[in-house]
Amino acid sequence: MPVIVIASPKGGSGKSTTAVLLGTELAHAGAAVTLMDCDPNGSLTLWSQRGAIPARIEVLSNVGEGDIIKAIRSHDRDGSVVIVDLEGVASRLVSRAISQADLVITPMRATTLDATIGVRALQLIAEEEEALGRTISHSVVFTMTRAIRSKQHSGIEESLLNQGVDIITPSLMERAAFSALFEFGGDLHNMPAQGRMEGALENASLFAQAVYSRLTQEAAA
Ligand SMILES: Nc1ncnc2c1ncn2[C@@H]1O[C@H](COP(=O)(O)OP(=O)(O)OP(=O)(O)O)[C@@H](O)[C@H]1O
Numbered sequence: 001m002p003v004i005v006i007a008s009p010k011g012g013s014g015k016s017t018t019a020v021l022l023g024t025e026l027a028h029a030g031a032a033v034t035l036m037d038c039d040p041n042g043s044l045t046l047w048s049q050r051g052a053i054p055a056r057i058e059v060l061s062n063v064g065e066g067d068i069i070k071a072i073r074s075h076d077r078d079g080s081v082v083i084v085d086l087e088g089v090a091s092r093l094v095s096r097a098i099s100q101a102d103l104v105i106t107p108m109r110a111t112t113l114d115a116t117i118g119v120r121a122l123q124l125i126a127e128e129e130e131a132l133g134r135t136i137s138h139s140v141v142f143t144m145t146r147a148i149r150s151k152q153h154s155g156i157e158e159s160l161l162n163q164g165v166d167i168i169t170p171s172l173m174e175r176a177a178f179s180a181l182f183e184f185g186g187d188l189h190n191m192p193a194q195g196r197m198e199g200a201l202e203n204a205s206l207f208a209q210a211v212y213s214r215l216t217q218e219a220a221a
């Protein structure tokens with residue numbers, strides 16, 4: 001079943017937040033989810049230690065270059081989803097994870113600097129595609145976006161679309177509830193209210209649905 005790899009060489013682009021939001025929303029919707037923490041800084045592991053791990057989620061910590069492929073293959077079971085969170089670098093571990101992906105998601109803040117570094121993920125994917133002789137589905141999601149969209153955001157989006165890059169909508173807006181996941185652990189559904197909670201819940205759920213629809217399209221292709 002699907003292996004989703006969250007990858008961007010840009011540090012602080014929202015990878016771990018995206019991994020936790022996606023994992024917890026898919027689990028909330030009934031899927032069995034394995035969250036694989038491949039970042040030596042251990043963001044997902046810290047999240048898992050903060051509060052009760054929601055039902056249907058398993059967290060694997062300290063997955064490194066030597067065991068990533070075996071770990072993915074042994075957790076890639078029918079009816080379950082594997083989500084891999086990576087460090088903000090380009091490394092052999094990142095390339096190996098990408099080689100196993102059904103979908104790579106690159107979270108990106110909608111600023112010129114972040115987009116310039118973030119699109120280097122596309123280059124890593126292209127290299128893996130060449131090595132493997134297969135295409136690897138890939139999408140960008142804008143993170144920490146604001147209600148009023150900047151000109152920079154529109155310009156970056158247009159440029160990516162012109163390059164044929166798939167952009168997931170909705171973007172993940174900047175929300176207190178999303179950063180609070182790492183304070184309280186658990187998921188959005190059982191955390192103490194942070195800001196406008198309905199907005200956060202709707203944003204996360206629509207994002208997870210948009211990812212899920214890409215996986216089902218992929219499986220049908
Ligand atoms: N949508 C969001 N709303 C509010 N805060 C966010 C959002 N996304 C990320 N953040 C905050 O921004 C910071 C960086 O996010 P995160 O840790 O997810 O990025 P990362 O790409 O995993 O970083 P690293 O490259 O260090 O692993 C964190 O403090 C996180 O709480």
Ligand SMILES: [Mg+2]
Binds near residue numbers: 085
């Ligand atoms: Mg991270």
